Amino acid sequence: MLLTITAGLLLLAVTLWYATTKHQRLLAKKLQKPWRIVAVLLGITAVVSAAQQLSWPATLFFCALVFMLAVMLAPLTTLLKKGQSHGH
Numbered sequence: 001m002l003l004t005i006t007a008g009l010l011l012l013a014v015t016l017w018y019a020t021t022k023h024q025r026l027l028a029k030k031l032q033k034p035w036r037i038v039a040v041l042l043g044i045t046a047v048v049s050a051a052q053q054l055s056w057p058a059t060l061f062f063c064a065l066v067f068m069l070a071v072m073l074a075p076l077t078t079l080l081k082k083g084q085s086h087g088h
Contacts, residue, residue: 002049002053003050003053003054003062005049006046006049006050006053006062006066007046007062007066009042009043009045009046009049010042010043010046010063010066010067010070011066011070012039012042013039013040013042013043013046014039014043014067014070014071014074015070015074016031016035016036016038016039016042017036017039017040018071018074018075019031019035020032020033020035020036020039024075025075025078026074026077026078043067046063047059047063050062050063
């Protein structure tokens with residue numbers, strides 16, 4: 001259960017970080033810079049939470065795996081939004 005919460009925190013952190021960049025297409029307007037601080041704090045909280053439950057090598061592997069998955073999937077979620085033509 002706690003690893004699920006940790007993975008959720010990491011996903012939320014990456015999504016918030018992505019939503020603050022100028023290349024994001026999730027929102028109509030990018031989020032302000034203070035949201036990056038929130039994203040970093042969520043990421044740090046997730047890593048500390050994982051470290052409480054797992055060994056350090058397992059923590060690094062788990063966090064890197066979830067982080068890479070979230071970085072790949074965040075831009076692709078815009079393809080799932082209904083009602084957009086995507087250049088067609």
